[in-house]
Amino acid sequence: MNNTHEITVNVETPGDPLVSRTLAILKDRIQQRCSIKVVQAGAEAQLVLTVAGDLPPEAFRIDQAGAAVRIAGGSPRGLLYGVGKFLRTSRYDGTFLPSTWRGTSTPQCPVRGMYFASHFHNWYHEASEPEIARYVEDIALWGVNAIQVSFPFLNLQGWDDPQAGPAVTMVRRYARIAKDMGLLFSIGAGNAQFNGAPKHLRATPLPDPTRRRGNSGNPICPGNPEGHAYIIENVRHLFEQLTDIGLDFVRYWPYDEGGCACEKCRPWGSNGFLKLSRDLTQLGREYFPNLKTILSTWMFDTPPEGEWQGLTDALGKDAGWVDYILADSHNDFPRYPLDVGVPGELPLLNFPEISMWGNWPWGGVGAHPLPSRFQRLWDQVKHVVKGGFPYSEGIYEDLNKAVVVQFYWDRDQSARTTLEEYIAYEFGSGVTQDVLAVIDILETAAECFDRNQPLNAEEARRAHRLADAVNGRLPTWARQNWRWEILYLRTVLERERSAGDGLETPAAEAAMVRLIEIYHCQMETDDPYHHRVRPLSRQAVSRRGEC
Numbered sequence: 266m267n268n269t270h271e272i273t274v275n276v277e278t279p280g281d282p283l284v285s286r287t288l289a290i291l292k293d294r295i296q297q298r299c300s301i302k303v304v305q306a307g308a309e310a311q312l313v314l315t316v317a318g319d320l321p322p323e324a325f326r327i328d329q330a331g332a333a334v335r336i337a338g339g340s341p342r343g344l345l346y347g348v349g350k351f352l353r354t355s356r357y358d359g360t361f362l363p364s365t366w367r368g369t370s371t372p373q374c375p376v377r378g379m380y381f382a383s384h385f386h387n388w389y390h391e392a393s394e395p396e397i398a399r400y401v402e403d404i405a406l407w408g409v410n411a412i413q414v415s416f417p418f419l420n421l422q423g424w425d426d427p428q429a430g431p432a433v434t435m436v437r438r439y440a441r442i443a444k445d446m447g448l449l450f451s452i453g454a455g456n457a458q459f460n461g462a463p464k465h466l467r468a469t470p471l472p473d474p475t476r477r478r479g480n481s482g483n484p485i486c487p488g489n490p491e492g493h494a495y496i497i498e499n500v501r502h503l504f505e506q507l508t509d510i511g512l513d514f515v516r517y518w519p520y521d522e523g524g525c526a527c528e529k530c531r532p533w534g535s536n537g538f539l540k541l542s543r544d545l546t547q548l549g550r551e552y553f554p555n556l557k558t559i560l561s562t563w564m565f566d567t568p569p570e571g572e573w574q575g576l577t578d579a580l581g582k583d584a585g586w587v588d589y590i591l592a593d594s595h596n597d598f599p600r601y602p603l604d605v606g607v608p609g610e611l612p613l614l615n616f617p618e619i620s621m622w623g624n625w626p627w628g629g630v631g632a633h634p635l636p637s638r639f640q641r642l643w644d645q646v647k648h649v650v651k652g653g654f655p656y657s658e659g660i661y662e663d664l665n666k667a668v669v670v671q672f673y674w675d676r677d678q679s680a681r682t683t684l685e686e687y688i689a690y691e692f693g694s695g696v697t698q699d700v701l702a703v704i705d706i707l708e709t710a711a712e713c714f715d716r717n718q719p720l721n722a723e724e725a726r727r728a729h730r731l732a733d734a735v736n737g738r739l740p741t742w743a744r745q746n747w748r749w750e751i752l753y754l755r756t757v758l759e760r761e762r763s764a765g766d767g768l769e770t771p772a773a774e775a776a777m778v779r780l781i782e783i784y785h786c787q788m789e790t791d792d793p794y795h796h797r798v799r800p801l802s803r804q805a806v807s808r809r810g811e812c
């Protein structure tokens with residue numbers, strides 16, 4: 266590839282929409298980073314994109330074909346993943362240096378999802394369609410194959426709420442964007458319903474002695490026939506909104522927003538929850554005959570109520586309606602599936618919480634990388650899980666997404682290796698060690714935050730000095746990338762918080778106002794939950810209070 270102004274690409278399998286999209290992504294990401302034109306050409310091209318029948322569908326191979334570099338996928342989606350690897354291992358230092366990586370790569374975990382918690386007017390709730398489409402492209406390049414969103418019942422009074430139409434539009438938009446990228450699409454369903462649900466149908470609050478399950482949202486008692494009918498009716502309406510686009514997975518979530526502790530429903534996780542989830546599966550398969558179900562066990566037996574064992578007993582009799590068991594917690598992985606086994610002997614998925622630990626508001630001080638934390642948690646489960654759906658509240662933990670998705674792709678790829686690939690691809694060559702040092706300090710800052718201690722002031726200053734020095738060396742395309750900007754702003758805010766006069770200073774205020782812009786937060790909001798995802802600017806107003 267000697268021509269420095271042009272790179273020629275031969276697409277051997279034209280006509281497939283995802284192959285065309287993959288070519289467009291390749292072109293865009295290269296041309297964004299250097300002044301070179303990517304043009305389509307015939308047999309003499311320098312780069313060949315192809316679909317090869319000898320590979321597993323999601324696998325890719327990058328090899329030499331004469332003078333050309335050939336990227337082959339086992340399917341159009343496999344080709345997309347191969348282009349992701351090619352882009353990340355190419356270099357863009359003024360000129361384009363094509364990847365020298367050669368080999369074949371096959372994902373080890375079949376479910377490589379990402380859960381966008383699309384609520385509270387966070388980035389997922391507010392971003393425009395082109396921004397979301399681009400973001401989904403970016404994470405798909407890392408190996409994601411499924412997207413999950415939530416319909417924000419919590420934020421709405423009912424279907425006649427003026428915001429219900431836009432919320433349906435948002436869910437449909439994610440479904441379409443996922444499908445256009447050849448990805449699977451998933452939503453959640455359960456007994457958490459509208460704000461305006463009739464009071465007499467409400468669930469009995471849960472015992473929550475450890476205060477980890479939550480009693481948020483508006484759960485309805487499905488043990489009450491009228492409550493059951495209300496849930497079924499609303500979920501039916503939601504399914505009906507997706508019949509023309511398709512739905513691949515539905516996920517049932519027991520707690521936080523959900524649950525009921527009445528006599529008929531308790532213990533919720535192995536009783537009312539299972540009955541309702543089974544009924545919703547039957548309903549869902551009326552609309553989507555191949556619908557797969559993911560049953561979450563989040564916070565089971567907190568406190569001990571025999572929920573895990575109850576689930577094992579129930580699925581021992583009838584597991585036909587469940588396809589995956591999902592397990593995780595706020596911190597260490599639950600012991601039951603590791604020590605006793607997965608109920609129904611079903612494939613196990615995890616649900617790493619990549620957004621909320623060690624920061625408040627979520628994303629409020631910028632980028633939130635936690636590579637060591639996720640390496641430690643992954644090491645507890647990497648021998649058993651078949652993938653998962655990391656929980657995401659926004660784009661500020663983009664680094665964590667890459668780390669976790671690459672664990673799913675290759676169980677033994679270290680978080681550090683992924684970070685090195687991420688940094689070189691997103692920020693350019695020659696800054697990897699300095700950015701890694703910054704990330705280490707930021708992770709320490711999150712650990713300090715979790716323990717309610719300040720970060721060492723000298724460390725905070727050092728992170729900012731390093732970031733400033735890197736900033737001066739970055740090529741324009743990298744400096745203008747929001748991924749760098751939120752990392753840089755985080756070092757400003759850590760410096761002000763730990764080594765300066767706190768988050769009230771003009772420098773801190775300016776950084777937070779910029780984050781508010783990047784996240785599309787509302788400076789004045791009527792959403793009582795929005796403060797959870799909005800940096801603490803002095804100008805920020807919550808007109809209807811905060812929940």
Ligand SMILES: [Zn+2]
Pocket residue numbers: 468469485486487488489525526527528529530531537
């Ligand atoms: Zn109940």
